[in-house]
Amino acid sequence: MTLKILFAAEPALWPEYETLLLAAFADAGLKCDLRCDFEDPAEVDYIVYAPNSGLQDFSPFTGARAVLNLWAGVEALVGNETLTQPLARMVDSGLSEGMTEWVTGHVLRHHLGMDAHIHGLKGEWIFNPPPLARDRPVGILGLGELGQAAAAALTSLNFPVTGWSRRPKDVEGITCLHGDDGLKETLKRSQILVILLPLTGDTENLMDAGAFALLPKGAVVINPARGAIIDDDDLLAALDRGHLSHATLDVFRTEPLPPAHPFWAHSKITVTPHIASQTRANSASAVIAENVRRSEAGEELLHLVDRRAGY
């Protein structure tokens, strides 16, 4: 049987994914008809999906057995009531590697006080060596795939890492805290805080004035997760009153970040344009093909989303 697979993502991704997905399906022993459009939605077997596609109404796809998301974040999908099919999010090694590199780079940048050197000391030999990483406590909010990968990289550089998750977790080499009290304690001890949480009803605006106030004076906030986890105005206030020394943000409530947004011009904010991590077509195609194979074999999907938890 030939499986009908709809590719519903922005058209710019099609040329690269067409080749790689077809190769991955063939490798998985699947015969697939992969297209950007099918005349009859009811005959589609699987939907490869990115939230920036035009597709929002899943109800015509009555025969679809799963929606396979190309992104890690599914917050734009879990509230969609037309989506009744199983939903899998993307976990690929490229996504996690890219995130770890971006997080480790920006943690080291702030740890080493690099900005002063990159802006230039203008002839002044200001000898002000940083402490060792072992004396720089780092906090990570979120201990999913990405949080754990970042924690491993940072502990291998000797940073003492405290990781926080909603539910209790046990991750080797780091201090794991959970729940409301655990969150407060994690914030209190984090000179550098990295946010790697999914966006859910529980995490929206989690980082508000109260949370920023718990961080040590001079702390740095790094957010490559989702913009809405941070209350923008509260962040600006915490920077302006000098409590936080810097924020490095890769994600925003509106993307692209509008040119007039105050984050762009703020001297204590670094904006990176959602580059920390993206799905790599090569490894992602293999994950998609594996999930189609599993579904056809009656096995459980990888990275199946729990709609109630929101991720």
Add this chain to the structure above:
Amino acid sequence: MTLKILFAAEPALWPEYETLLLAAFADAGLKCDLRCDFEDPAEVDYIVYAPNSGLQDFSPFTGARAVLNLWAGVEALVGNETLTQPLARMVDSGLSEGMTEWVTGHVLRHHLGMDAHIHGLKGEWIFNPPPLARDRPVGILGLGELGQAAAAALTSLNFPVTGWSRRPKDVEGITCLHGDDGLKETLKRSQILVILLPLTGDTENLMDAGAFALLPKGAVVINPARGAIIDDDDLLAALDRGHLSHATLDVFRTEPLPPAHPFWAHSKITVTPHIASQTRANSASAVIAENVRRSEAGEELLHLVDRRAGY
């Protein structure tokens, strides 16, 4: 017997080292009289030394059994003909940790193209994600303690690392090359080159016009070793003709780097004021005490310098 130990380093270091060295000697079971000055040089048993001290003539110290350097670099000492005592260089974990953090941070900075974001995109959402580290070849010149520590950190982040040393070495997880041909091959494949060589007659001006020309177009050079390994004028020329994209330098022929030196104002050069790595008094004191204990017990000194090799 009480050992007479001369502390010959810049006076600013004395308060911190006095306490820590005395504690380390006591821990090693040694009874020591530690001072910055002894009336009779001939009665001094050991010299704890930093090249920025006033002491240059070692000939009056006729009873000294070793000179224990506080720094990793000994190039200012190996040519000193008055120094006939055994000389040990400093290898301490703090030195190596600090260097690894600085090197990893600046490699990731260049890899991620951070400077554009730190300088600010001024409202322009330029989506230009970096490749993964696994597609960014890094070269390390020098595979001593510091080179090997940097290599381990970079390979754990998936950078493919080629390491070069004068003599053949075998280091797990990296490609090891040696000799003149190995140097050429290392340069040819290094998009980011990290210099961690000792300064010797062989390595002075090793990085000249010919060496820079072998690097791929757009390569970045990172030097936290010694300034004189690089030919300053050749580096400026390679940057100005656009062959190299950036140089990040922590060390210079003259330190502090004179305010009028062209490196300060060059848009493609980042100057850091010799902060990449320094001896940490705590761990260094333990290394010094261990070497005094070894010497008194007739054991071989740790990190003994080979005067002919120059390190």
